[in-house]
Amino acid sequence: MTSPRAFQRSAPWRVWRYWGLILIAIMAVGLDKKWGVLPYVFMSLFVLIWVLFSAPTRCGAVTRRRGKEIVYCWNNSSGLMLGCHLPQHKFQRFTRDWWNTSWRDRIRGIWTGTPAKLATISGVVGMLTGIAGIIIGIWDLQKS
Numbered sequence: 258m259t260s261p262r263a264f265q266r267s268a269p270w271r272v273w274r275y276w277g278l279i280l281i282a283i284m285a286v287g288l289d290k291k292w293g294v295l296p297y298v299f300m301s302l303f304v305l306i307w308v309l310f311s312a313p314t315r316c317g318a319v320t321r322r323r324g325k326e327i328v329y330c331w332n333n334s335s336g337l338m339l340g341c342h343l344p345q346h347k348f349q350r351f352t353r354d355w356w357n358t359s360w361r362d363r364i365r366g367i368w369t370g371t372p373a374k375l376a377t378i379s380g381v382v383g384m385l386t387g388i389a390g391i392i393i394g395i396w397d398l399q400k401s
């Protein structure tokens with residue numbers, strides 16, 4: 258028998274954190290539907306917001322430095338720009354401390370774990386689909 262807690266953990270709302278992927282799918286399907294330029298501009302923007310602030314990722318904030326080795330936080334978080342529930346981590350990406358670390362460490366921090374890579378790849382795919390949609394939209398405008 259599953260306890261109520263276990264049920265809560267697998268609650269369907271978790272699926273909704275992937276709404277960006279659904280949006281990208283809608284964009285891809287709509288490419289030949291002649292929706293015009295504006296919907297694709299907005300959808301590309303939403304995909305970007307999703308990747309940066311809403312996609313399921315790992316926190317990736319720097320928790321400790323062991324000599325040259327940096328230990329990153331592994332808590333679940335939302336988007337590539339925001340950290341986990343810990344206040345010091347939440348906005349670490351916006352602090353001077355974080356910007357003083359090298360690019361290599363920064364990128365390693367952002368790309369902690371598979372979910373972050375998945376979010377990045379879907380973000381790139383979403384952007385390309387958006388650009389394709391915009392180009393097709395402009396093309397159609399010129400034809401008519």
Ligand SMILES: [Zn+2]
Nearest residue numbers: 316330341346
């Ligand atoms: Zn954290």
